[in-house]
Amino acid sequence: MAGSTRGCAMTADLAAADSAISLRAEMARARRRRALQLLRRLVGHPSFLVGALILALFVAVAVLAPLIAPYDPNKNNYRYVLMPPSAQFWFGTDAYGRDILSRVLYGTRVSLLISALVVICTGILGTLLGTLASYVRPLDGIVMRGLDGLMAFPGVLLAIALAAALGPSATTVVIALTVTFTPRTARVVRSGVIVVQGMQYVEAAQAVGAGHARIILRYILANALSPLIVQLTFVFAVSIIAEAILSFLGVGPPPPAASLGNIIADGRSYIQEAWWIAVFPGAVIAVAVLGLNLMGDGLRDIIDPRQRNER
Amino acid sequence: MSEQKTGMKRREFLVAGTAGIVALTAFGTGSAQAQVAGGEVIVVQGSNPPSLDAMATSSGASRNITMNVYETLYGFDEKVNPMPILAQGVDISADGLTYNFKLRQGVKFHNGDEMKASDVKASMERYRKVGATANLLDPVDSFEVVNDHEIIFHMKAKTPTFLEAFSSPRAPAVVIPEEDAAAEAGKTSLVGTGPYKITDYVPDSHVTLEKFADYTQDTRYDGPDGFGGKKTAYFDKATFRVMPEPGAQVAALEAGEVDIVETMPVPAARRLANSPDIAVQQNLQWAFGTFILNMNAPPTDNPKFREAIQVALNMEEVMGIASEGLFGLNGGWAYPDSPYDVGDIGAVDYYNKADIPRAQALLKEAGYTNAPFSLLTDNSIPFHGKAAVVIAEQLKAAGINVVINQVDWPTALNVRLQDTGWNGWTLTMGIEPYLGPVAITATLTGKRPHFVKNDPELEALYKELISGETPEIRKATFAKIQKRLYEFFGIVKLGDTGQMQGLRANIENFKMFRFPRVYDIWRKS
Numbered sequence: 018m019a020g021s022t023r024g025c026a027m028t029a030d031l032a033a034a035d036s037a038i039s040l041r042a043e044m045a046r047a048r049r050r051r052a053l054q055l056l057r058r059l060v061g062h063p064s065f066l067v068g069a070l071i072l073a074l075f076v077a078v079a080v081l082a083p084l085i086a087p088y089d090p091n092k093n094n095y096r097y098v099l100m101p102p103s104a105q106f107w108f109g110t111d112a113y114g115r116d117i118l119s120r121v122l123y124g125t126r127v128s129l130l131i132s133a134l135v136v137i138c139t140g141i142l143g144t145l146l147g148t149l150a151s152y153v154r155p156l157d158g159i160v161m162r163g164l165d166g167l168m169a170f171p172g173v174l175l176a177i178a179l180a181a182a183l184g185p186s187a188t189t190v191v192i193a194l195t196v197t198f199t200p201r202t203a204r205v206v207r208s209g210v211i212v213v214q215g216m217q218y219v220e221a222a223q224a225v226g227a228g229h230a231r232i233i234l235r236y237i238l239a240n241a242l243s244p245l246i247v248q249l250t251f252v253f254a255v256s257i258i259a260e261a262i263l264s265f266l267g268v269g270p271p272p273p274a275a276s277l278g279n280i281i282a283d284g285r286s287y288i289q290e291a292w293w294i295a296v297f298p299g300a301v302i303a304v305a306v307l308g309l310n311l312m313g314d315g316l317r318d319i320i321d322p323r324q325r326n327e328r
Numbered sequence: 329m330s331e332q333k334t335g336m337k338r339r340e341f342l343v344a345g346t347a348g349i350v351a352l353t354a355f356g357t358g359s360a361q362a363q364v365a366g367g368e369v370i371v372v373q374g375s376n377p378p379s380l381d382a383m384a385t386s387s388g389a390s391r392n393i394t395m396n397v398y399e400t401l402y403g404f405d406e407k408v409n410p411m412p413i414l415a416q417g418v419d420i421s422a423d424g425l426t427y428n429f430k431l432r433q434g435v436k437f438h439n440g441d442e443m444k445a446s447d448v449k450a451s452m453e454r455y456r457k458v459g460a461t462a463n464l465l466d467p468v469d470s471f472e473v474v475n476d477h478e479i480i481f482h483m484k485a486k487t488p489t490f491l492e493a494f495s496s497p498r499a500p501a502v503v504i505p506e507e508d509a510a511a512e513a514g515k516t517s518l519v520g521t522g523p524y525k526i527t528d529y530v531p532d533s534h535v536t537l538e539k540f541a542d543y544t545q546d547t548r549y550d551g552p553d554g555f556g557g558k559k560t561a562y563f564d565k566a567t568f569r570v571m572p573e574p575g576a577q578v579a580a581l582e583a584g585e586v587d588i589v590e591t592m593p594v595p596a597a598r599r600l601a602n603s604p605d606i607a608v609q610q611n612l613q614w615a616f617g618t619f620i621l622n623m624n625a626p627p628t629d630n631p632k633f634r635e636a637i638q639v640a641l642n643m644e645e646v647m648g649i650a651s652e653g654l655f656g657l658n659g660g661w662a663y664p665d666s667p668y669d670v671g672d673i674g675a676v677d678y679y680n681k682a683d684i685p686r687a688q689a690l691l692k693e694a695g696y697t698n699a700p701f702s703l704l705t706d707n708s709i710p711f712h713g714k715a716a717v718v719i720a721e722q723l724k725a726a727g728i729n730v731v732i733n734q735v736d737w738p739t740a741l742n743v744r745l746q747d748t749g750w751n752g753w754t755l756t757m758g759i760e761p762y763l764g765p766v767a768i769t770a771t772l773t774g775k776r777p778h779f780v781k782n783d784p785e786l787e788a789l790y791k792e793l794i795s796g797e798t799p800e801i802r803k804a805t806f807a808k809i810q811k812r813l814y815e816f817f818g819i820v821k822l823g824d825t826g827q828m829q830g831l832r833a834n835i836e837n838f839k840m841f842r843f844p845r846v847y848d849i850w851r852k853s
Contacts, residue, residue, distance in 0.1 A: 095648035290595040
């Protein structure tokens with residue numbers, strides 16, 4: 018009898034295991050289906066597609082700058098000072114005789130790298146603070162009032178003040194912009210987390226005794242990240258502009274390093290005599306920001322269910 | 329460059345494209361033109377005057393304004409010789425121990441009071457306390473008022489160069505009312521004796537001057553001469569506006585919103601060469617471009633390292649870019665053909681060599697191991713920042729680990745006062761070379777030489793220079809000073825740089841000078 022009972026129990030365990038495996042497989046298939054659907058929607062969304070292509074182009078340019086730049090971006094040449102665009106210098110030269118095209122290519126690299134670092138740092142810090150504030154309720158007031166304090170300063174002004182205090186460098190720009198953009202990002206994350214926290218599946222997870230880490234990572238953040246992703250595309254776009262502003266004001270990467278902002282700054286005194294110094298990097302910034310904004314709009318349309326339903 | 333290396337003349341002005349845009353108008357020729365009184369002239373400059381207390385600052389931005397407002401006993405004429413301005417003249421005793429200044433009579437302050445010897449005494453005593461170059465009165469033991477129009481300076485020792493030093497406009501020893509003598513630096517009533525008086529000052533915006541109706545002209549002269557002469561205010565009002573951005577200054581000039589741009593970017597000047605509305609003037613001997621090395625901080629505390637920097641530099645490229653093409657290659661520490669020009673002495677083997685292999689050998693000899701070289705510069709004065717970028721690239725090519733520290737001008741001035749934390753500093757010296765060897769050497773000696781650490785031999789030569797009895801003796805000493813500067817390499821002479829000024833074509837009789845003289849100019853009707 019005892020053996021028979023054990024046999025029945027084993028059969029039941031096997032059935033339960035089979036059921037769990039098939040449930041997991043079904044869930045995996047559902048995830049793949051959703052991913053494919055998302056991909057199809059992304060590719061089919063004109064704004065996102067155009068934005069993504071522009072961004073991809075900029076990333077390619079940034080990565081390949083050392084290979085495709087026709088000249089050393091920092092090579093001074095007194096004999097080629099302020100040369101207009103020509104077959105030799107497609108974007109002309111600056112007051113040091115440096116090739117603007119090469120500087121723009123390297124400047125794009127610097128600007129994108131700084132902006133990407135800002136996005137990563139802002140994403141991590143914003144998520145951490147936003148989640149902390151909403152999940153650990155006693156900390157909510159302290160964290161959010163601190164962030165409100167930072168938000169009280171105009172963003173770019175705060176970045177300028179921080180950059181001026183820390184001294185001119187690329188690291189300074191990353192720190193200044195991260196501090197500037199983190200509060201807004203944390204707010205977005207906090208709002209999303211508060212909404213998701215009230216969902217039944219989160220309560221169910223709590224009821225079955227899931228740990229805090231699992232609840233936060235698996236159930237809350239996974240379902241609250243959509244607005245964060247959209248927010249970060251805008252942070253990326255604004256970072257490119259903000260980096261240009263800080264470099265223009267002389268608190269970005271120190272000379273002779275090229276960044277889009279300091280190339281424009283170099284050209285401001287010669288705007289009537291050598292328009293090309295400021296116009297080409299300016300156009301690059303405009304196109305990059307346009308691309309990121311289009312991508313962000315597309316993502317918002319696709320990810321946000323409300324937007325989807327409205328359409 | 330190849331010519332340089334094979335023994336070309338030591339200096340050559342490269343001002344391609346600027347010939348033909350020079351509209352030089354001699355001062356004093358106004359009698360042939362119809363002077364027009366009244367109206368307002370607007371001058372624009374890039375920097376805010378840190379103070380309008382003339383004796384308390386050596387800033388050029390202040391001097392541009394204050395030299396139209398205040399006057400000194402003695403100043404420099406057009407040819408940089410001392411000339412009496414508020415003084416009638418000076419009698420120097422045979423032993424050189426007393427200077428008896430007789431004052432012009434009837435000169436009035438802007439407050440209506442007559443200038444007297446007691447005002448001069450009070451002004452000089454204040455200068456000792458707050459003067460930005462107070463040491464120029466160090467040779468004076470005491471001031472004795474003889475009567476209302478006579479004052480004696482009793483000297484501690486015979487100082488043959490005193491009158492030249494006393495005439496310096498760098499931080500001029502101006503005469504102000506006795507009532508202002510107790511005022512702290514920057515807190516006077518801004519009353520002077522000049523043809524214009526200050527009526528409004530809004531920091532970072534503008535300074536307004538008004539014609540002083542009771543101005544007492546110096547009738548010994550026919551017209552203005554240097555800092556003195558017979559001055560006539562034609563404009564009722566003169567406004568000095570502060571506009572940091574050169575492009576905005578030029579745009580304002582083109583639009584007719586301002587009349588005179590104190591520093592005109594060279595490319596803009598070339599663009600406007602044929603404009604019927606704009607005239608451009610230039611002075612090729614405006615300033616020295618220099619690169620100062622900190623002899624107190626490693627690696628520049630090593631003379632071999634400093635020598636490596638000297639021989640590595642391509643001055644033509646540095647000056648060409650930094651001055652926008654308006655420069656002269658000159659390794660000497662006086663302008664070509666000036667009274668103290670001592671030629672190539674010391675410079676022949678070191679100036680404008682661009683010799684990277686020689687520099688690398690010297691670096692090896694110095695035991696240089698890639699320690700960072702902090703190059704201090706500022707973004708306020710275009711020449712400084714540009715020269716730093718070009719120098720940095722040239723030194724990197726020689727194997728020096730250069731890090732540029734670009735800050736604003738006031739910060740740069742603070743950083744360079746520190747004993748360490750910087751190794752090289754780009755600086756244009758404008759007024760010192762204009763004043764001559766004593767002024768130049770004074771910045772390299774004494775309590776705080778530009779290169780931080782004193783060179784004992786140079787200190788001795790400076791003493792020899794200021795006690796030289798005649799110009800010939802002083803010139804011989806200056807030759808030794810120049811030679812010495814090429815032996816310890818505390819400062820690198822980059823070259824001579826010019827300056828351009830732009831003005832509306834209807835402003836007549838303006839002649840470029842060390843400050844924009846707003847008197848004896850008028851607007852064509």
